[in-house]
Amino acid sequence: MVQPAQRWSGNAEKLQAKGEDTDRLGLPSSYKSDASINSLGPVQQLTSVKVQNVPKTDGGLTSFDEMKRRFLNFKKHKYLEEVEHFQTLAEVQSPKFMVIACVDSRVCPSNVVGFKPGEAFMVRNVANIVPPLENGPTETNAALEFAVNTLEVENIFVIGHSNCAGIEALMSMQDESSHSFVEKWVATAKAAKLRTKADASGLSFDQQCKNCEKESINCSLLNLLTYPWIEEKVRKEMLSVHGGYYDFLNCTFEKWTLDFKEISNVGQGWIFSAKDRELWTFLTIRKPLRMLPVLLLDDSCGFTLFFDAVSRNVDGMNYFHKKVVGLLFVATTRVNVSPSLVLELLQRIARVIKDYLGTLIEDSLRKNFVLVYELLDEVIDFGYVQATSIEVLKSNVFNEPIVIDVGCLQPL
Numbered sequence: 302m303v304q305p306a307q308r309w310s311g312n313a314e315k316l317q318a319k320g321e322d323t324d325r326l327g328l329p330s331s332y333k334s335d336a337s338i339n340s341l342g343p344v345q346q347l348t349s350v351k352v353q354n355v356p357k358t359d360g361g362l363t364s365f366d367e368m369k370r371r372f373l374n375f376k377k378h379k380y381l382e383e384v385e386h387f388q389t390l391a392e393v394q395s396p397k398f399m400v401i402a403c404v405d406s407r408v409c410p411s412n413v414v415g416f417k418p419g420e421a422f423m424v425r426n427v428a429n430i431v432p433p434l435e436n437g438p439t440e441t442n443a444a445l446e447f448a449v450n451t452l453e454v455e456n457i458f459v460i461g462h463s464n465c466a467g468i469e470a471l472m473s474m475q476d477e478s479s480h481s482f483v484e485k486w487v488a489t490a491k492a493a494k495l496r497t498k499a500d501a502s503g504l505s506f507d508q509q510c511k512n513c514e515k516e517s518i519n520c521s522l523l524n525l526l527t528y529p530w531i532e533e534k535v536r537k538e539m540l541s542v543h544g545g546y547y548d549f550l551n552c553t554f555e556k557w558t559l560d561f562k563e564i565s566n567v568g569q570g571w572i573f574s575a576k577d578r579e580l581w582t583f584l585t586i587r588k589p590l591r592m593l594p595v596l597l598l599d600d601s602c603g604f605t606l607f608f609d610a611v612s613r614n615v616d617g618m619n620y621f622h623k624k625v626v627g628l629l630f631v632a633t634t635r636v637n638v639s640p641s642l643v644l645e646l647l648q649r650i651a652r653v654i655k656d657y658l659g660t661l662i663e664d665s666l667r668k669n670f671v672l673v674y675e676l677l678d679e680v681i682d683f684g685y686v687q688a689t690s691i692e693v694l695k696s697n698v699f700n701e702p703i704v705i706d707v708g709c710l711q712p713l
């Protein structure tokens with residue numbers, strides 16, 4: 302197999318054969334910029350320069366004043382309170398996670414999932430893409446190589462997010478020969494685009510982008526396995542590979558782990574799937590506008606008294622509930638709406654969930670939280686009822702249910 306280092310060598314020899322002068326990096330002389338002429342000078346000179354013309358924030362402080370305040374706050378409340386930990390980190394790092402995340406300013410994993418110093422070795426690129434081995438060296442696989450082979454991390458975590466401009470660029474691309482650096486880079490994930498176009502062509506462009514954001518994460522997880530030193534550790538269960546999706550519109554985080562099974566005849570290959578899928582949010586499921594469906598898993602928390610009637614108005618908020626096989630299905634809305642419509646909707650939601658999960662019990666709801674959330678997301682969009690037909694929902698909901706084994710199904 303041709304190794305990346307071999308594929309990228311030989312540049313200097315080719316240029317010299319063409320009669321061009323090269324520097325010691327193998328670049329032709331004509332590539333040199335004026336940067337070497339306009340040297341910044343010694344570091345001592347830099348330290349004496351006062352920062353000027355920095356944009357002011359609303360409070361009159363410059364951005365760097367604010368950074369300075371935050372840094373000193375970090376030093377006081379984090380560094381000095383755990384000084385031994387930070388001094389140990391100064392000697393050696395042994396992170397358990399290698400993280401690949403997007404460059405988007407809104408999705409820093411250290412903020413979103415709270416990685417502390419020393420916990421995650423991280424590389425961020427446009428659209429959190431892991432290129433396959435055959436694409437050659439990038440800063441992403443250089444970081445992966447160091448994390449896996451030198452730091453010996455136990456987990457690789459590819460984290461994508463909602464409203465990703467990189468994925469939107471990928472989905473919008475018409476011309477594969479574009480000279481845009483962004484488009485050349487995101488084209489690395491074109492397999493995700495093709496799969497989205499094949500599976501979700503009937504959806505709106507925004508929904509296709511959302512689909513592609515998750516599809517691209519899965520493509521990156523599989524691309525990780527094109528590196529022999531990753532594939533070997535995954536096969537020996539010394540390294541786990543995870544996907545994550547941060548939806549910052551609803552503030553939810555979906556996490557799953559790549560599972561694999563060897564095809565019965567050794568050497569024939571692997572079958573991959575997702576396992577340990579979780580959705581991190583609060584127990585209630587709610588939509589932000591107009592009509593808010595809420596699932597309550599049981600009626601043991603005082604709601605039975607509150608819901609002694611099927612509908613109530615409290616401080617301008619209308620509450621409706623329908624009790625189905627011991628579970629309370631609750632909808633809230635601030636607008637005047639026909640109670641019979643809402644109760645019918647709740648009944649249909651219960652029916653849809655039962656049809657998908659096979660049974661309607663508390664344990665089944667808990668284990669299929671992601672699927673139930675996805676169903677509600679399709680049934681009601683921005684407060685408006687979209688579809689309660691299983692046939693329509695099947696074209697948009699792709700998660701498989703975790704089947705709960707019960708002796709007999711309870712009737713609706």
Ligand SMILES: [Zn+2]
Pocket residue numbers: 403404405427428429462464465466467468
């Ligand atoms: Zn992004």
